[in-house]
Amino acid sequence: MGSSPLHERDRLAALAQTRLLDTGPEAELDAVVALAAHLLATPMASMTLVDDHRQWFKAKIGLTHAQDPRSESLCAVAVDRNEPLVVPDARLDPRFAHIPAVRRGAFVSYAGVPISGRDGLPLGTLCVLDVVPRAFDPAWLEVLRSLAQLLGDQLDLRRLDGQRGIDSGTARHDTQELSRAVARDQLRVHYQPIVDLRSGRVDAVEALVRWQHPTRGLLTPDAFLPLAEAAGLVHIVDRWVLRTAVTSVARWRRLSPSLRDLRVAVNISVGPFLDEVWAHEVQDVLTATGLPPAALTVEVTERSLSSTSPESLAALEVLIRSGCHVAIDDLGTGTSSLALLADIPATELKIDRSFVQSMATDPRRAALVRAMACLGSELGLDVVAEGVEDRRTAEMVTEVGCTHGQGYLWSAPRDVSGLLTLLLP
Structure with missing residues (x-):
């Protein structure tokens, strides 16, 4: 399910206003991602920003690479739908079984929640991943939602900076x-x-x-x-x-x-x-x-x-x-x-x-x-x-x-x- 062209244009413009793409680590964002991994007991977690052609990890735990093509991104699906995405076993899901990272066992299960600002535009996700199948309980999704809101507040501040041309x-x-x-x-x-x-x-x-x-x-x-x-x-x-x-x-x-x-x-x-x-x-x-x-x-x-x-x-x-x-x-x-x-x-x-x-x-x-x-x-x-x-x-x-x-x-x-x-x- 893809975004409408109008929604996607507005979303990409909002993402650009944050001026976060391809920037270095930031302790306050890293801390939220680390907390997500700790609370959900997963070896991997990330704050993922999704632009027109890729997913890029602004903050990450347990991931060694910086980005993936959008066509191989579960986070992009969550962003397009603007709703949480839970995949207990990606190997058994025909939407995702072909993704190289899934085929080589880099991760098996996934749960991601969109990160949105006050205007509701999803700019990325807060997600957790595991190397074993996981059925994420709804209570854990609520934890992810709460943490994603903290990140959304940060994105609002960055967008305000971008609109006003200040750092x-x-x-x-x-x-x-x-x-x-x-x-x-x-x-x-x-x-x-x-x-x-x-x-x-x-x-x-x-x-x-x-x-x-x-x-x-x-x-x-x-x-x-x-x-x-x-x-x-x-x-x-x-x-x-x-x-x-x-x-x-x-x-x-x-x-x-x-x-x-x-x-x-x-x-x-x-x-x-x-x-x-x-x-x-x-x-x-x-x-x-x-x-x-x-x-x-x-x-x-x-x-x-x-x-x-x-x-x-x-x-x-x-x-x-x-x-x-x-x-x-x-x-x-x-x-x-x-x-x-x-x-x-x-x-x-x-x-x-x-x-x-x-x-x-x-x-x-x-x-x-x-x-x-x-x-x-x-x-x-x-x-x-x-x-x-x-x-x-x-x-x-x-x-x-x-x-x-x-x-x-x-x-x-x-x-x-x-x-x-x-x-x-």
């Missing part, structure tokens, strides 16, 4: 700077109004993080959140933004009668920290600040839903039961099925700006916005159109059933002073 030493320096940004009061929250399309009134604001970097100026999320996610720091940023935004909006509601019903939306990254403990932390913040739960919306992107764990879903359900809102953000940009969307505990859909901004000139995009708005209505959800930049688009999203709008027609994201100037009479 890994610079990335590590940036990570250290970001980890200190909260303590040094360098993060900022800007707010963008969300407008009720029926009344024209600002109903809520979305909290958007910025980093006031000491030498590079004010950085938008695209410049540092991928680094935060890859380095495991995004939950620290998320918690800071949540506490800051909730505290601010609670204070504004008390200070001015015109803002007493203002709500706030906060973006949350789906990951291992999104669990019921986190949900209770949110409730504690609301209690401490006096903001009613109904005034908080937690936004999670559609792209993240396919990897949402039962623990994350349970956390979102806890928030909804307490009175908070949950929004599915960037609707239309992910690969979630409608069945999954129906199962996600949500009270709001946000249609991605890439669909909204071209409605007036692209009938197909307009039809998709109409369909997503209809879906939200049928599910009993509020529907927010993002990226509304002119009156005609505002009229169109209202006509197709969107309940709220957000975009530069009303305001760009503003700092606290600018927002209060806009909102206060």
Whole structure:
């Protein structure tokens, strides 16, 4: 089963961004591969990167050569399928029995798990091999998956380096700077109004993080959140933004009668920290600040839903039961099925700006916005159109059933002073 040409082109481009091919050993990658061999008790293991013509071993245990043709690669099969591959005895498998390494007894059994970044593109595998037949238990595959995720996080960092044209030493320096940004009061929250399309009134604001970097100026999320996610720091940023935004909006509601019903939306990254403990932390913040739960919306992107764990879903359900809102953000940009969307505990859909901004000139995009708005209505959800930049688009999203709008027609994201100037009479 081969990759589609589009998938393969994107995959090879992502692999090139890592700038890892034909580079020397790296202790942190070698350690993960050695741990895989130790835990699964195999004499061989590797972190294998698969390009257009070969498999190349970036880190390896028990292997003496550097690469094999792609046509002789079991790892390439796992990458093409983007799923784990287990071969208890390659000598008996017609797909692999002809491979020279199998015929000469270099290995007999194989288990490999794709190494993917946050975009899901498989760049290679973490695999283990043995010289005797092995039926790898599902529990061992879970171990491999966990270790492969560690390697995937490393690949995300390397890809970020490649996209920005910096080396890994610079990335590590940036990570250290970001980890200190909260303590040094360098993060900022800007707010963008969300407008009720029926009344024209600002109903809520979305909290958007910025980093006031000491030498590079004010950085938008695209410049540092991928680094935060890859380095495991995004939950620290998320918690800071949540506490800051909730505290601010609670204070504004008390200070001015015109803002007493203002709500706030906060973006949350789906990951291992999104669990019921986190949900209770949110409730504690609301209690401490006096903001009613109904005034908080937690936004999670559609792209993240396919990897949402039962623990994350349970956390979102806890928030909804307490009175908070949950929004599915960037609707239309992910690969979630409608069945999954129906199962996600949500009270709001946000249609991605890439669909909204071209409605007036692209009938197909307009039809998709109409369909997503209809879906939200049928599910009993509020529907927010993002990226509304002119009156005609505002009229169109209202006509197709969107309940709220957000975009530069009303305001760009503003700092606290600018927002209060806009909102206060």
